[in-house]
């Protein structure tokens with residue numbers, strides 16, 4: 028006899044965290060004048076002129092992060108967890124759900140916040156920096172999360188590893204919705220508690236405007 032086991036998989040940037048971690052890192056490192064350059068990269072990505080890989084590479088080139096920067100930013104991100112998410116994640120786990128995180132963000136920036144949320148490394152799937160001494164030299168391009176459509180691949184792996192009978196994806200972004208539309212999750216809940224993305228809200232079968240709505244939807 029097999030018992031039901033639900034996997035609840037959260038996006039990180041603008042979902043578990045109230046910021047976009049890489050943009051937060053760039054703003055911390057470069058100051059407000061980085062804003063215009065960042066916006067140009069972001070807009071190119073949204074307009075479809077730039078792949079995810081190219082956008083990551085352009086932002087990392089701009090940032091020139093060191094190990095010290097990464098460590099400092101990881102600490103700063105511990106206090107950017109979306110209010111109410113720690114409690115929600117704990118209550119889901121207490122009810123028997125497996126809680127995982129899937130992110131296009133980077134392990135070295137997110138690891139402390141994810142640890143604080145009690146999400147173990149095996150259930151935290153993120154991009155990885157490559158290093159040249161103390162400098163970030165780029166990212167592991169073999170990681171599916173560095174590619175468009177990568178969240179679906181990773182979600183299927185997590186579901187298999189967790190022995191999940193149902194997978195729920197929760198996130199603010201189009202990449203989160205696309206993982207569900209690719210068939211990698213049985214449910215998708217769009218999350219607008221940090222930023223409401225209208226393209227996601229319009230297509231999402233379920234949508235939570237805030238953490239308490241999300242909690243209510245996940246009670247089913």
Ligand SMILES: [Mg+2]
Pocket residue numbers: 038039040041042198199200
């Ligand atoms: Mg997000």
